[in-house]
Amino acid sequence: MKIILSVTSPKLDSDLDPRFGRAAYYLIVDLDTMNWEAVENPALNASGGAGIQAAQFVTKHQCQAVLSGDFGPNAFNALKAAGVGMYLYGSASGVQQALDLFKAGKLEMLAAPTAAGHHG
């Protein structure tokens, strides 16, 4: 199973970036092999639609779950339509702890967007 985490730097011991659409980097982790890859967020400075681009990035990499701190309404609707599970970091600090909590089924799964949209 492949999952994606929003992080602040391109490494496995990175800090977590709480913002999904505006994260600095995305960490793609294959939980079966523990192979990982970090990719810079191409939409970091987009004027709008960052969450939608991030959701398309997730589906392009065929990830089944996303771990982040906040999901805006556009990102939420896009990921929901794509059938991707959204999980909140909650009190987790650091990638390893987030992965452990996720594997233990202890991260909250999201049912509604956590943040209001930004427009303009």
Add this chain to the structure above:
Amino acid sequence: MVSQPPSFTIAVASGKGGTGKTTVASSLALSLSGLVQTTEPGADAPLFLDCDVEAPNAHLFLKPELKERKEIGILIPQVDETRCSHCGKCSEVCQYHAIAVLGKKTLVFPQLCHGCGSCTLVCPEGAISEVLDVMGVLERGPAIGEIHFGRGVLDIGEPMAVPVIRQLKAWAKPQPGQWVVIDASPGSSCPVVEAIRGADFLILVTEPTPFGLHDLRLAAEMGRKLDLPAGVVINRDGIGGGSDGFGGRVEAYCKEQGLPVLLRIPFEREIAEGIAAGRNLVEIHPEMRASFIEMSSKIIGLTQTMIPKGALR
């Protein structure tokens, strides 16, 4: 009576909010209307367009009877999932990420769509049709002074003001010989550009304060980019200190930039109370009507001399 070209549009902008755009625009329109001044026989009273569609307020002063109403919006894509092959061409062409292909689903985000129609054009399956997404209303009717009043009102929660302003300007077309006064929104972003675009002259309302001067610079720069001849109205004249304070700095900036100061409105309790009660400046101070008419003559004269070289007019 000043001589008029086919129709003459004066746009009022400011940069900073609350400097007196609507105060100046409504009193200018009233001064040019039949109530105040004898117009040529048959000449129409001015057309007034409240283009601050996110927070229109000129109706509080000009008290129009809004008889006509028209819902407006933009055409947004509607995807027929039975024909969509999820090739992703629509989302590639969209500059605003308003349409996204996610696995076996194509989603439209109406609030991000600018209505350009590119996705419909590039869809190889012909799976996209266009439907009207209502984002606001246009309203018009007669106001005091026989002013032809028009305004746009953006629906609450809608993020894009530009299409409403564009359609208001297309809907409320001036008659030959008519004055047009446009009340823009504050700032110097897309809605202001759309409101003042194509005007014959730009009035920049400012006040002698740090914010007034700061935002006047931005607004003046915007006017220059659009090749609009411009002049300044200083409102609340006297608050920012005299020649050694912000009063002096605003005057110095205008001089340096070649922006004529067209009118000074004093800082007075009587004016503030009158405006708060919904009265126009020229009703509070009837003698100012002459100043506004004089200003409009000055503006006509300035447009003969101020048009920048190579301007697209």
